[in-house]
Amino acid sequence: MEWTALSVSLQLALATCLLLLPLGLWLGRTLATRRFRGKALCEALVALPLVMPPTVLGFYLMLAFGAEAPFGAFWQRLTGSGLNFTFSGILLASLVVNLPFAVQPIQRAFEGVPAHLREAAWCSGLSPWQTLWRIELPLVWPGVISALALTFAHTLGEFGVILMVGGAIDGETRTLAIAIYDRVQAFDESGAAVMSAMLLAVSFVTIGVVYGLARRRGGPHV
Amino acid sequence: MSEALVQSGLRVRLDQRAPIPLAVELHCAPGELLALVGPSGSGKTTLLRALAGLYRPAGGRIQCAGETWFDSDAGICLSPQRRRIGLVFQDYALFPHLSALHNVMLAMGHRPADEREARAREWLSRVRLAGLEGRYPAQLSGGQRQRVAVARALAREPRALLLDEPFSAVDQVTRRRLQRELALLRESIEIPILLVTHDLDEAAALADRLCVLHNGRSLQAASPERLFRRPASPQVARLLDKHNVFEGEIRGAGDDTCLQWGPHRLRLATPPAVRGPVHWYIPPSDVLLHRRDRPSRGERENPVSGTVSEMVVLGGITLITLSFPHTDDSLRFEIATHAARRNGLARGEAVTVSLLAAGLHLMPRSGPLQGEQDDDEPS
Numbered sequence: 001m002e003w004t005a006l007s008v009s010l011q012l013a014l015a016t017c018l019l020l021l022p023l024g025l026w027l028g029r030t031l032a033t034r035r036f037r038g039k040a041l042c043e044a045l046v047a048l049p050l051v052m053p054p055t056v057l058g059f060y061l062m063l064a065f066g067a068e069a070p071f072g073a074f075w076q077r078l079t080g081s082g083l084n085f086t087f088s089g090i091l092l093a094s095l096v097v098n099l100p101f102a103v104q105p106i107q108r109a110f111e112g113v114p115a116h117l118r119e120a121a122w123c124s125g126l127s128p129w130q131t132l133w134r135i136e137l138p139l140v141w142p143g144v145i146s147a148l149a150l151t152f153a154h155t156l157g158e159f160g161v162i163l164m165v166g167g168a169i170d171g172e173t174r175t176l177a178i179a180i181y182d183r184v185q186a187f188d189e190s191g192a193a194v195m196s197a198m199l200l201a202v203s204f205v206t207i208g209v210v211y212g213l214a215r216r217r218g219g220p221h222v
Numbered sequence: 223m224s225e226a227l228v229q230s231g232l233r234v235r236l237d238q239r240a241p242i243p244l245a246v247e248l249h250c251a252p253g254e255l256l257a258l259v260g261p262s263g264s265g266k267t268t269l270l271r272a273l274a275g276l277y278r279p280a281g282g283r284i285q286c287a288g289e290t291w292f293d294s295d296a297g298i299c300l301s302p303q304r305r306r307i308g309l310v311f312q313d314y315a316l317f318p319h320l321s322a323l324h325n326v327m328l329a330m331g332h333r334p335a336d337e338r339e340a341r342a343r344e345w346l347s348r349v350r351l352a353g354l355e356g357r358y359p360a361q362l363s364g365g366q367r368q369r370v371a372v373a374r375a376l377a378r379e380p381r382a383l384l385l386d387e388p389f390s391a392v393d394q395v396t397r398r399r400l401q402r403e404l405a406l407l408r409e410s411i412e413i414p415i416l417l418v419t420h421d422l423d424e425a426a427a428l429a430d431r432l433c434v435l436h437n438g439r440s441l442q443a444a445s446p447e448r449l450f451r452r453p454a455s456p457q458v459a460r461l462l463d464k465h466n467v468f469e470g471e472i473r474g475a476g477d478d479t480c481l482q483w484g485p486h487r488l489r490l491a492t493p494p495a496v497r498g499p500v501h502w503y504i505p506p507s508d509v510l511l512h513r514r515d516r517p518s519r520g521e522r523e524n525p526v527s528g529t530v531s532e533m534v535v536l537g538g539i540t541l542i543t544l545s546f547p548h549t550d551d552s553l554r555f556e557i558a559t560h561a562a563r564r565n566g567l568a569r570g571e572a573v574t575v576s577l578l579a580a581g582l583h584l585m586p587r588s589g590p591l592q593g594e595q596d597d598d599e600p601s
Contacts, residue, residue: 114313114315116311116313116315117315117317119274119276119302119309119311119315120309120311120315120316120317120374121317121328122275122276122301122302122303123274123276123302123303123307123308123309123375123378124328124329124331124374124378125303125306125329125331125332125378126303126328126331127303134328135317138319139318139319
């Protein structure tokens with residue numbers, strides 16, 4: 001069992017969830033409640049990682065993260081280090097790849113909140129922030145949980161993009177999914193089986209816990 | 223109505239050409255219930271949303287309780303939070319994840335936190351929901367939800383109460399009960415109440431005054447009695463589902479003045495303020511059928527003869543339509559079904575009716591009569 005790889009995977013999944021939560025809430029709510037020019041384009045961009053082959057997406061990200069590319073150069077200036085073959089690099093890639101998994105369930109959940117409820121809250125004296133906190137978030141909670149569960153599970157299993165951007169540097173970018181692949185390549189099937197079972201168990205427990213939580217928080221109105 | 227009372231009520235003037243045309247002028251005194259009536263798309267809900275601050279019109283002014291909520295010239299547009307209005311939505315818009323009690327408590331942000339629960343319970347018991355405080359909206363009936371919505375709107379201690387078709391989502395029996403409760407409740411509320419409805423009977427039963435809206439314009443505001451007997455224009459009469467509108471002409475002078483309608487010279491109760499071609503209207507209640515077996519006193523008053531072209535029996539009431547040789551317009555009135563039988567009324571029969579002078583209402587061919595546009599003293 002490669003505990004270091006498991007640790008990298010879990011750190012990556014947690015960090016992706018934490019960073020995508022506020023972004024997903026903002027983007028999901030904006031797409032659900034606002035009308036603006038270029039909304040369809042914005043939605044298409046968010047959904048793009050769903051339909052792109054992971055290796056293709058990974059390839060473009062690898063190019064963008066390179067020191068010659070504007071983004072890679074900007075990052076280099078900002079932090080003093082590169083993005084390819086680093087944890088920061090696979091985290092950024094993971095954020096891009098998981099954007100649709102985080103945004104779409106939250107957007108659907110916000111679309112399910114009738115506009116009248118927001119207005120009723122304002123007429124009851126609640127500020128827009130209070131309305132978000134006390135009315136909207138409790139109602140979109142199951143969507144947020146879905147988004148987190150999908151993002152977490154998907155990050156644990158992500159392979160192609162991580163491999164393209166991060167390679168397989170032990171303790172830095174070598175996730176459990178990559179370690180399993182390495183073991184199979186080395187004909188160590190029993191090692192791969194243990195780690196696969198571990199990944200399966202972690203994914204199952206995570207999904208089980210978050211769905212249980214969503215049901216409990218849903219309350220009797222669901 | 224004193225000037226001070228008007229100042230403390232709700233005064234509205236809205237003016238907008240697009241996207242939704244609005245040309246509204248109305249006021250509602252404290253304690254008064256003003257019903258906004260009109261067909262679908264007449265701008266009733268838009269007007270209510272503009273009052274609540276949920277819609278910003280292009281021009282106009284809204285004042286309530288001495289405060290300016292909206293003034294396009296001065297660039298003032300208070301947010302819904304700062305207007306202190308109670309709004310009951312058509313679908314009630316209760317927060318589904320909160321109990322009835324917490325729905326009401328949420329609107330009490332202006333009260334100290336330790337007072338809110340007790341006062342929310344008080345409001346719920348005032349709308350006869352004591353004992354159901356812990357129920358969630360999904361666990362309440364339609365009528366109970368409406369009561370929670372009313373309690374939540376009032377718990378805000380608003381300066382005006384706005385009701386957007388609050389009885390449309392419940393069955394007939396519940397509707398009657400809720401209407402009765404609103405009539406009782408309003409006795410203890412000293413704020414302007416605006417009720418949007420497309421149900422004229424409901425408006426007439428509950429409101430002190432009705433304001434008729436059409437294509438975003440307020441056409442007439444008056445008490446139900448006055449509005450139904452004295453519509454300002456044929457258009458208002460049509461919108462109020464009043465049928466008996468005809469064309470005629472005022473002729474003669476002094477005591478000789480009469481309304482010429484085809485071959486008929488109709489006597490008027492008061493000297494008319496207009497001359498020449500007019501529209502005129504008579505409420506069905508002022509059409510008196512001449513009994514064949516026994517003449518009565520009113521029969522000398524404006525007798526006209528016509529042919530029964532339609533008879534519709536609706537239980538104890540029969541709706542009669544008379545047609546006349548000199549016009550395509552028909553006259554409708556209703557009598558008790560047993561009276562129709564006793565008089566042997568049938569399609570094609572010739573009958574005579576009296577058009578009571580007191581009921582004849584004149585409308586000039588162009589625009590409303592002076593003083594008829596907004597005779598809005600509460601009755």
